[in-house]
Amino acid sequence: xxxxxxxxxxxxxVVGVAAAxxxxxxxxxxFPTDALAAMRSTQLLGLLVPATDGGPGGTLTDxxxxxxxxxxxxxxxxxxxxxxxQQVAAIAAYGAEKLRxxxxxxxxxxxxxxxxxxxxxxKGGHLLTSESGLERAGEMLRVDRQxxxxxGGPHADAFLITTRAPxxxxxxQVDLVYAARDQLEIEVTGGWQPLGMRATHSVPMRLRGAVxxxxxxxxHGGFRDIATAVFAxxxxxxxxxxxxxxxxxxxxxxxxxxxxEAGRRQFAPSSELVLLRLAEIRIRLDAAHALLRHTVSVxxxxxxxxxxxxxxxxxxxxxxxxxxxxxxxxxxxxLVGLRHGYLTDSPLLVERTFRDLRSASLNYGNDxxxxxxxxxxxxxxxxxxx
Amino acid sequence: MNNExxxxxxxxxxxxxxxxxxxxxxxxxxxxDSMREIxxxxxxxxxxxxxxxDDKLVDSTFATAGGLWDVVEELRxxxxxxxx
Numbered sequence: 001x002x003x004x005x006x007x008x009x010x011x012x013x014v015v016g017v018a019a020a021x022x023x024x025x026x027x028x029x030x031f032p033t034d035a036l037a038a039m040r041s042t043q044l045l046g047l048l049v050p051a052t053d054g055g056p057g058g059t060l061t062d063x064x065x066x067x068x069x070x071x072x073x074x075x076x077x078x079x080x081x082x083x084x085x086q087q088v089a090a091i092a093a094y095g096a097e098k099l100r101x102x103x104x105x106x107x108x109x110x111x112x113x114x115x116x117x118x119x120x121x122x123k124g125g126h127l128l129t130s131e132s133g134l135e136r137a138g139e140m141l142r143v144d145r146q147x148x149x150x151x152g153g154p155h156a157d158a159f160l161i162t163t164r165a166p167x168x169x170x171x172x173q174v175d176l177v178y179a180a181r182d183q184l185e186i187e188v189t190g191g192w193q194p195l196g197m198r199a200t201h202s203v204p205m206r207l208r209g210a211v212x213x214x215x216x217x218x219x220h221g222g223f224r225d226i227a228t229a230v231f232a233x234x235x236x237x238x239x240x241x242x243x244x245x246x247x248x249x250x251x252x253x254x255x256x257x258x259x260x261e262a263g264r265r266q267f268a269p270s271s272e273l274v275l276l277r278l279a280e281i282r283i284r285l286d287a288a289h290a291l292l293r294h295t296v297s298v299x300x301x302x303x304x305x306x307x308x309x310x311x312x313x314x315x316x317x318x319x320x321x322x323x324x325x326x327x328x329x330x331x332x333x334x335l336v337g338l339r340h341g342y343l344t345d346s347p348l349l350v351e352r353t354f355r356d357l358r359s360a361s362l363n364y365g366n367d368x369x370x371x372x373x374x375x376x377x378x379x380x381x382x383x384x385x386x
Numbered sequence: 387m388n389n390e391x392x393x394x395x396x397x398x399x400x401x402x403x404x405x406x407x408x409x410x411x412x413x414x415x416x417x418x419d420s421m422r423e424i425x426x427x428x429x430x431x432x433x434x435x436x437x438x439x440d441d442k443l444v445d446s447t448f449a450t451a452g453g454l455w456d457v458v459e460e461l462r463x464x465x466x467x468x469x470x
Contacts, residue, residue, distance in 0.1 A: 170401035306445035
């Protein structure tokens with residue numbers, strides 16, 4: 001358990017709202033507008049805004065605590081929150097003074113929800129390349145970007161967009177650009193009808209517009225460094241927290257049910273099979289949780305985020321948290337059976353959690369990270385475990 | 387940088403074409419990715435008879451052609467008169 005924090009009241013409010021609407025937003029594959037409104041009004045959206053920019057200066061540990069708590073009731077809401085925080089952290093770490101002043105205090109006040117545009121047709125989720133160019137038009141930089149999956153796209157107030165840098169010679173010279181909604185012409189080019197994570201409302205979009213030079217985050221072609229230092233670590237840590245929270249939430253609901261009078265008749269707590277299964281699930285969650293917290297401490301103290309042991313650990317976290325969280329809820333389905341494990345209207349919500357967590361291994365593909373880790377292991381023949 | 391080094395680099399840089407590879411050339415921009423980086427490492431070790439120590443295997447080592455050459459030069463120079 002985490003110690004009581006200054007964010008508890010805000011989290012409790014958002015959790016309450018998210019839980020009340022989760023079934024409806026899942027069913028309709030609709031964005032959780034009520035939960036977002038609660039994240040604005042409680043200023044939870046500003047969690048990672050540094051104190052010097054008008055925010056509470058939340059830490060990586062705070063991000064994990066809050067995301068995990070949200071994930072317990074609605075994994076989509078947790079993912080939306082964590083990905084927004086990833087954008088905020090990138091601006092806080094790499095944004096120029098003018099951009100920070102324009103954006104961060106507004107985020108802290110709950111006025112700006114930031115979307116992320118990194119996917120692109122043809123490359124899938126590959127983070128470090130972009131085919132869409134940023135073109136100079138006088139003092140402005142023109143963006144024309146298609147993206148097959150933009151989480152919360154129609155609801156974001158502004159976006160961080162990866163594009164090919166102006167005059168770039170290759171698709172690996174990538175910029176990260178801030179664009180406010182009113183600087184863009186936004187076209188939703190398709191629908192969103194997935195198996196799970198339905199409330200993330202991650203539609204395909206085309207974004208066209210122009211932004212001034214100061215809205216480029218870091219230097220031209222500098223996205224790779226931002227990805228190494230901020231984007232990838234926060235993604236893997238934030239996602240892992242959302243997944244672990246989702247699995248822990250379902251597990252908790254099942255345990256409470258198993259201890260109730262009705263549940264005791266159904267589950268036979270003296271059954272060794274039940275006990276073994278319950279234990280196995282807990283082992284998975286404890287292992288993933290330990291890995292998550294350890295990774296946070298390594299990231300907080302790492303002097304060079306590009307060092308192989310750190311990169312390997314971050315990828316391992318993503319891969320392992322995805323696998324353990326999904327395996328845990330898969331075993332929960334088996335444990336509770338058809339009625340509570342397969343039916344949408346079960347109050348234990350195992351079925352929805354199962355669908356949501358099926359996305360975890362695909363959300364930046366585990367296999368792609370395994371390939372990266374294979375190459376990284378050869379960069380670390382001394383096996384310096386982080 | 388000597389010619390042997392730049393010509394050894396070229397096949398790992400898919401966007402370099404026949405253009406000049408200078409000390410300032412940014413290897414990532416020219417197409418070096420994490421997979422190719424390992425193959426480049428092997429090529430460096432074979433070509434120059436050096437062993438790149440683990441703590442040099444960070445992104446900054448592979449940032450520019452000149453920076454990578456400096457690392458190779460440093461490893462080739464006998465330290466304290468000893469040889470390996």
